[in-house]
Amino acid sequence: MTQETMTFVEKVLSRCSGTAARAGQIVEVRPDFSYSHDYASFAIDAFREMGARAVVNPGRVCICLDHGVPANNAKDANNHKKVRDFAADMDLARFYEAGTGIAHQVMLEQGWILPGALCVANDSHTCSGGGIGALALATGETEIGFLWATGRIWFKVPTTIRIELVGEFGTGVYAKDLMLYLIRELGVLGALYEFMEFHGPAAARLSISERFTLCNMSAEVGAKGAVFPADEITRAYVGNRGRYGWDAVQPGPRADYSRVLTIDLGDVPPMVTLPGMEDRGEPVDAVAGQPIDQVFIGSCTNARADDLAIVARILHGRQVDPKIRLLVVPASREVMLQATQAGDMGTIIAAGATVMPSGCAVCAGGHQGVLADGERCLSTSNRNMPGRMGNKNAEILLCSPATAAASALEGCIADPRRYL
Missing domain, CATH: 3.30.499.10 (Aconitase, domain 3)
Known part of the structure; x- marks a missing residue:
């Protein structure tokens, strides 16, 4: 396997594992960044049950309260306090208080999710980060606790579907309509544990927000994630936001895809x-x-x-x-x-x-x-x-x-x- 035949996900997981990651393999990786939200409470429990005392690389860990905000009962309030205290005790990079926004959005705005980076969080819509060219992968609370304790986590390398977008949206049609259309075509398990790369002339015209929408709902076809490989629109958005160094990653010109789908945006109705x-x-x-x-x-x-x-x-x-x-x-x-x-x-x-x-x-x-x-x-x-x-x-x-x-x-x- 060479760089020319590797998909986006294979390239990023190869860099983070120090080995040639091929679809179907299980690799142990060191992510560039991880984050959590209210459910960090469960990750904290796992972290402590492992006997961990300090977060590895806390400068690359953030928490943003977003699910039950402001707290509407004592249970939620106590949960929030537990998370706040942990973030302070472990000297995490940033703790974003309730009301700052939805964690996936906040991490993008604040420059924590970056092109070519491996970003991990305990939420199924972590895949949204693919909109900015990141490999953004979801995992569970126990796994996030383990990652904080060790700096490491494992993933099975997914196969990749290449999606070519051509044509133009009609009046009243948007990225959300495209994704609902694609989900209908594929089915809710139509890309089970696969990865999705978006390409094509129409993809190149989409804004970061539109790309975010499409990557976000890749979870609804069972995909492990999705990405729009970084381009000039990506670089313009990132600007000076980046919290750490990054390098854009492109799939190889002869990357091995499980299948290629072409969608004409003009065929998509509201x-x-x-x-x-x-x-x-x-x-x-x-x-x-x-x-x-x-x-x-x-x-x-x-x-x-x-x-x-x-x-x-x-x-x-x-x-x-x-x-x-x-x-x-x-x-x-x-x-x-x-x-x-x-x-x-x-x-x-x-x-x-x-x-x-x-x-x-x-x-x-x-x-x-x-x-x-x-x-x-x-x-x-x-x-x-x-x-x-x-x-x-x-x-x-x-x-x-x-x-x-x-x-x-x-x-x-x-x-x-x-x-x-």
Whole structure:
């Protein structure tokens, strides 16, 4: 095996393991960076049960509280205190207090997730970091505890799917629609423990936020992760953010892929995923008019400044249907400031939205915006299995921010194209 035949994931895992990593092998690696959130509490338990007394390389470890923020009961408050105390005692690089934002977004903004770096966290949507050209891999709380105690962790090297993006989006179609379309085509286990590389002329035009959305939801086809290898858009975003040195990694020109898929963005309509499974996507015009009770615009998938700008454009000068609860949660405090300075938050609030602190909020289902029995929520988040939003007797549908905003106005699932 040579550099010319290696995929992106094989190259990064080879560097971090000091060996030639091939698909199917198990390699022990030293990640460049790791992070956690509220569930760091469980990693701390594992860390202590191992008898560890100090975190290895604490300058490359961060924690950001984001799931249950602000704490809504004594149990959560005590959990947060435990995490805060650990971060201080271990002199971790940074502890980001509740309200800073969703950990995946914050680590990107703050320059901890970088091109070519191996970044590890105990959350299935760690894969979002692929949007900036990182190898961002999820693991469990016990494994994160072991990583903090030893500086090492192991992974099985995945095979890789190459996805070529061509064409252009039509009006009212966005990266979220593309991913819902791709999930429908592949199925929820269609890329089980594989890795996804996005390439092609259309991929090169996508913003970091759009790439983040696509990599984020690679978890919904069972993938280990996804990446947009770094390019000029990546370098422009990173700028002076980087907290440590980095080198962009490109797959070899003769990399060995398990398969190659080509998607024409012009074939993708605005999508809505029906309740139950993430691969139940339908074109919006096939389900328009279906009733909903709540609209959630937030989560690590779709709550950045560009998403909120789209929402504000649709809501401007209009009012949310009185039957609808529109909940908006910016992905981070930085995003909220950007959207406020642009005037978008004012437009969204004036239209009748309820804005909540930056964090996971409704998406995680344990805090804020829980649904009642029989209610339906149209959401810009990433998962729609029963109980995801805190009530197994409620239903969740997925869509883009544009479709969410249009639907909030009409009080039912609506096509955003009439507003754009």
